[in-house]
Amino acid sequence: MRVVSLVPSLTEAVAVSVPGVLAGATDWCDRPADLEVTRVGGTKNPKLDRIVALAPDLVIANEEENRAPDLDALRAAGIEVLVTEVREVPQAFPELARVLSACGARERPRWLDEAEAAWSSPPVLAERAAAVVPIWRRPWMVLGRDTFAGDVLARLGVDNIHAGHADRYPRIPLDELWAAAPGLVVFPDEPYRFTADDGPEAFPGLPCALVSGRHLTWYGPSLAEAPRVLTEALRAART
Structure with a gap:
């Protein structure tokens, strides 16, 4: 084969x-x-x-x-x-x-059983958060409707503000992202490699979570640890 x-x-x-x-x-x-x-x-x-x-x-x-x-x-x-x-x-x-x-x-494979078990009862934030989830900048692009990453976040207690947008990955100017009044901004490190110095500075004063793009967007062996890894990052951003 x-x-x-x-x-x-x-x-x-x-x-x-x-x-x-x-x-x-x-x-x-x-x-x-x-x-x-x-x-x-x-x-x-x-x-x-x-x-x-x-x-x-x-x-x-x-x-x-x-x-x-x-x-x-x-x-x-x-x-x-x-x-x-x-x-x-x-x-x-x-x-x-x-x-x-x-x-x-x-x-x-065992990892697939472990992944399914991990998502059968994933850890959830104590209080749900309404979030903006950028995936690119210059121009700013965010998660929109009907995405795997958006569903991952929703199951962990994070509601994507733009989940009802007509586009799956809409381009939205920064001032409009601010106007959406997010309680949290979630920055994955792919496809754009957001870092502590590249992304959060555009949202001063807002809780910002830097998360692993592999755990947020990949469906594979990483699914087994994704609920724990992502929830830890989301909780840390809100404390």
Whole structure:
């Protein structure tokens, strides 16, 4: 079995669950740290000729992270493509099981059971917080409707102020973000690498939580520890 992954979280899931089947992965696939495979470009601009040359039995992708024309081109080249769709936490578990089975896993990995158990009763903030969740700046972009990260936060007691926006990742000027009167600003470190010195200074006086983008946006082995890691960061920002 030869697999190419175009999704960092799925790369990690397959690598730790079905060792040896990955032949290629994107330049952004940095977990596990010792992963040695052919790199095939980015999630949005994969090198299709390189993927075809690897002669994979399967390419795994995601409907949000990857572009439909690229996936169609791979199918036209005779390559099977499996596309996941995960907009809410509960969707992650059957989708991960489907991917791992397609990649040759003979049994469900322990980490997947642990992840599902962790999310069956996650820790929740004592008082719910209405938050702005930037994902980019210059221009400012935030989480909008129907996102996996938004669902993760909601299950931990954080309500995304822009969850009802028409766009999934709207561009909103800073003054409008302030006008929304957030009680909390949540800064993940991906796709934009927000840091203590780059992001919170735009929201002086407001509680700001710097969180791991891997735990907020990835669906894979990180799901097992995500409720604890994220809640600790959210609670620290409000104390």
